[in-house]
Each structure stands twice: as structure tokens, then as C-alpha cells.
Amino acid sequence: MALDGRVEAAMLRAMALVQSGVAPPRLGAALPYAVFPGGARIRPTILLSVALACGDDRPGLSDAAAVALELIHCASLVHDDLPAFDDADLRRGKATVHRAFGEPLAVLAGDSLIVLAFEVLARAGGDAPERALRLVAHLAQRTGMPHGICAGQGWESETQIDLDAYHRAKTGALFIAATQMGALAAGQDAEPWEELGARIGAAFQVADDLKDALLGAEDMGKPAGQDAAHGRPSAVAALGVSGAVAHLRDILGGAIASIPACPGEAMLAQMVRAYAEKMTPARLTAAKG
Template sequence: MGLSKRIDAAVERAIAMGRAGPAPERLSGALHYACTPGGARIRPTILTSVALACGDDRPSITDAASASLELVHCASLVHDDLPCFDDADVRRGKPSVHRAYSEPLAVLTGDSLIVLAFNVLSRAAGDTPERALALIAVLSRQTGMPHGICAGQGWESEAQIDLSAYHRAKTGALFIAATQMGALAAGQEAEPWTELGARIGEAFQVADDLRDALFDEQALGKPAGQDDLHGRPNAVSMLGVDGAMKRLSDILSGAIASIPSCPGEAQLAQMVRMYADRLTPSAEVLRARA
């Protein structure tokens, strides 16, 4: 089974767990709607790639970890799109959950996905409870306060923003979770993988800032120009397009250099280079902007 199919199957199994038995039909449908189709599944792909590079001796715990991370990410998108935050009508090229199902059901969908993520990990403990507990600890730390994605959203309500802490929490947290959880799922230490996750997360934040400034809604599959609209700090407003492009290149070079020694080190470096190519806006886009 290819990596993409493996991850999609793990996510589908997790969603089925959340919809099992008598359940509210519309909320059950919203859980599936929020997670499918899944886009690039970047975070679980990084997680599984790290696990494979480290040996992936317990594939079932790796699959549970990748699904749980994706559920938390999908939950964050549902909440981000709510009227109290971005008030976005579109996500992944289709109506956002609160537009398709109502605002109350969107709140419940996001909450349910977060709870389901931890349920998936607890059920996967089996004969590796130490790994499951470590995975739960990492995912909870990178989801909540004071350094997780909840903190990242919270920074936007502050009068003064610590930009480094804001970016690390808003975007970097789940990428740090991805690299750390991949290592933990394969029985390795989490800490050596922190820098790689942080650098990939920062690269995706800068790339997202560039895409928000350079692309339109059709290309993004979600509203464009949101950073300017909501007055958010971002790399383009601080560094300009050229400066943000250079910053992106520097971060990605550092990410490759930070990969810990492991059997699959070369394959991981290739994966980072692949994402670098995908993240960097093309010359055609930059010319059009000019």
C-alpha cells in the first residue's frame, strides 16, 4: 500500500470509530465532511515518513499517530473558518463546515475531532503503552496551551505579538508534533526531531504568507488576502515578497541539514526537497504579481 493510501485508510478508520453506533446523523456526516477529501495530508505524511526512516517496527501505532494528528489538524481548520475567527466560506474548494452544516455543528465537529484524536491513540496502545502515552503527551502539548495551536490562535487577540512564538504555535506546533510523533511511533527519542519539525513548520508559515499574498481564491481553494484583511503579522508584510522568498529558501536549507542520523536519512532529505519545490511560488506567479 502506498503512503497516501495508507494514511487515508488510517484516517477513514478513525472517522468510522467516531461515527459508530447510534449517533446524531448530521454531526456524524460533518465529521466525515471535515476530513475528506483530505488535501495533501502533509502532517501525517511527514509523521509516517519519519517513522519509516526510523524503522517503523509497529505500523499500527504509526497509523494511529498519523490519523490522530490529521484529525487535530482538520479540527483546527473547522474552528479557524468559524465567523468568530476567519469567517471563511470555502475550505479545500468546497463550503466550509459551518456553511455546509451550521455554526453550532461546526463547533461540535471541531471539538469531536480533537477528542476522537486522543481516543484513537488510547485505543492503539496495545502492547506499546509507553509509546502511546508519549504520543498523547506530544499531541496534547502541540495542540493546547501554552505552545500549541490554541496558543497560536490566541496570540491574534493580543495587543502585542511575539512573532516567533506566534508562528511556532500557529503553524509550527503540528509540524513539530509530526516529526516527534513519527520518531516516538518507531520507538525513538522525540527531542532530536524537534528542530526538523520547527523548521518545516516555519517554512510552511512563510509559504502560506506568500500564497495568501500572491494567489487568488481559486488557486488556494480558500479565501485569499486574509492576512491583510485581518491585520495579521506575516512574512510578506515584514520582509516583502523577495525577502520572504529568501527566508523560505534559508529555512528549507536548514531543515535538510537538521535531519537526525537514521537509516532513512537520504529519503527524508528527498522528501523535504520535494516539499521545497511545491512550496516555492513559481517564476510565473512572481512575474504576474510584478
């Protein structure tokens, strides 16, 4: 099965855990609304790619790790879109969860997805409990404080912002989780995989900053110009468009070189090259016009 099909099948199995005739119907509907249809599913695809490169001897655990990571990402989008943060009306080409279901259910939907992520990992842990515990710990670290996506969101409330720390937490954290959790699911050491995840995450954040500045809502499937509108830190604000482009190229230049030695090293290098092509500024400016 192709990785995208593998991810979607695992997501459907996970979502079945929260579907029950005794559950609140509207909250029950809000959860799959927040998850399907998915975006590019980049983070779980990277996780499974690393697991495969490392042998993937526990595919059920790899699938659970990929699902848990994507559920955390989906939850973060639901919360990011709330009036307390971005107050966004559009996400993935449709109304945001709080616009479709109301703010209270959006908060609960995001919270429920976070809890579900850890339930999925716990259910899959019987076959390799030590690996599952490490996966839980890594996912928690990259979700909360001081290095996770909660910390990233928290930087937006500070008067002085460390741009590198902000990007590493807000976007980089889940990409670091993707590479490290892929290795852990396959029984490998997580530490050598941190740099690759950090570089991919940093590149995606700079690319997002460029998209926000250069593209429109129709191209992005969500509101554009949000960094400037909310006064948020961004590579474009700090470096200008040309500086952000140069920074993006510098980040991508070292990503392939950072891939640890593994049986699937060549496959991972090709994956990074494919993502680099999608993120190039030439494609962004072409999409604008």
C-alpha cells in the first residue's frame, strides 16, 4: 500500500474509536470534520518514511505513531483557528471548526483529538511496550512545554521573540517528532534523527511565511496575509522576501546531508528533494500569478 493510503486507512481506524451512539452527536461530527479530508499529511508520511528506512519491523506501531502525530497536528489547527488566536474562517478550503460547529465545540474537538492521539499509541503499545513509552514521551515533549507546539504558540504573546526558537517550537517540533518517532517505532535511536526533522520543519516554516506573504486565500485554502495582520514573527518580516528565500535555500542545503546512515537513506534523500521542489519560491510566485 502506498504511504498516503496507509496513513488514511490508519486515520479511519483511529476515528472509529470515537464514534459511538451514546456520544454527543455534534461533537462526534466535529472530530472527523477536523480530520477529513486531510491536507498533505506530510508529518505522518515523513514518520512512516523514516520507519521504512529503518526496517519498519513493527508496522502497527508505526501506523499508530503516524496517526497520533497527525491527530496532534489537526488539533493544533483547530485551536490555532479559534477567535482567541487567528480567528480564521477558512481551513483546507472549508469553514473552520469553530465556524461550522461553534467555539465551545471547537475547543472540545481539539482537546479530544489530543487525547485520542495518546489513546491510539497506548492501544498499539502491547507488542513493543518500551518503544511505545518512548513514542508517548517524544510526542508529549513536542506537543507541550518548553519545546513543543504549545510553546510555539506561547511565543506569539511575548513582547520580544526569539525567531529561531519560535519557528523550532511552532512548526519544527512536529517535524522533529516525525523523524524521531519514525526511528523509535522501528526500534532505532531517536537522537541522530533530530537534525533532519529540525531542518525540514524550519524549511516548511519559512515556506509558510513566504506563502502567507505571496499567495492569496484561494491558493492556500486558508486566509492569507495573517502574519502581517496579527503582527506575528515571520522570516519575511525579519529578513524580507529575498532574505527569506536565501534562508530557505540554506536550510534545505543541509537537510539531505543530515540524514543518518540507514538502509533507506537514498529513499529519504529523494523524499527531501521532492519536498524541496514543492517549497521553492519559484513555485510560490508562479502560483500567485
